[in-house]
């Protein structure tokens with residue numbers, strides 16, 4: 171698995187982070203995070219990729235332990251982190267499945283996972299993770315995850331139009347799906363907010379919201395690079411729909427924030 175992400179790390183920012191759709195998707199997550207107090211908070215980031223979010227957290231005054239399964243992704247983090255943030259962002263190569271190997275100097279205010287890292291983890295491993303991570307979270311802390319959903323309306327319409335019904339409805343299947351990453355394929359698991367809430371049974375849902383119902387999945391970026399005005403319009407729609415929990419099920423990703431139930 172780590173080799174697959176190692177092999178695409180060099181082009182990850184060019185093909186996602188810096189694209190029009192990639193930026194629009196991330197801004198809706200940042201708009202949510204900006205409502206939180208981040209200053210002096212201690213954040214564990216899972217599947218941090220090239221540290222775009224870790225840098226955002228540092229710019230907002232937080233301290234971050236940014237982790238990823240891919241050593242190459244972490245190498246690109248090293249290039250992105252400016253000298254003034256070197257003390258605020260620490261890096262560790264870590265598989266979500268090996269969370270007990272976390273090298274942390276204290277408990278976290280937030281555990282954060284953006285854009286589908288959780289979709290690389292099976293439900294049984296998620297249940298194990300939800301239990302093991304408990305001891306690393308402050309009592310008032312929370313887990314914030316942005317996860318690819320089971321019913322993405324854009325995907326259904328786009329691939330149905332191309333008469334590729336297998337791909338159009340791939341997320342519905344209650345089994346792992348092979349998804350192409352670069353020249354390889356990885357096992358991917360699509361989740362509903364309900365399934366996540368069930369896996370994290372010792373937690374309660376603080377927030378559940380759509381992330382990009384109107385903004386399309388990133389594989390449609392090339393069209394929207396040429397139609398920026400349309401994308402701007404879709405971003406405006408998402409600003410309204412983002413407040414409606416119902417749309418979480420039908421968007422490309424949903425954001426879920428979970429807090430430990432107090433005993």
Ligand SMILES: C[S@@+](CC[C@H](N)C(=O)[O-])C[C@H]1O[C@@H](n2cnc3c(N)ncnc32)[C@H](O)[C@@H]1O
Pocket residue numbers: 171175176187216217218219220222223237238239240243264265266267283284285286287290291
């Ligand atoms: C789509 S990228 C998202 C990266 C980043 N969070 C972002 O917002 O740009 C998925 C990331 O998950 C990482 N990943 C996949 N499976 C993982 C696992 N089991 N443990 C830790 N990281 C994993 C990959 O290396 C990759 O960097």
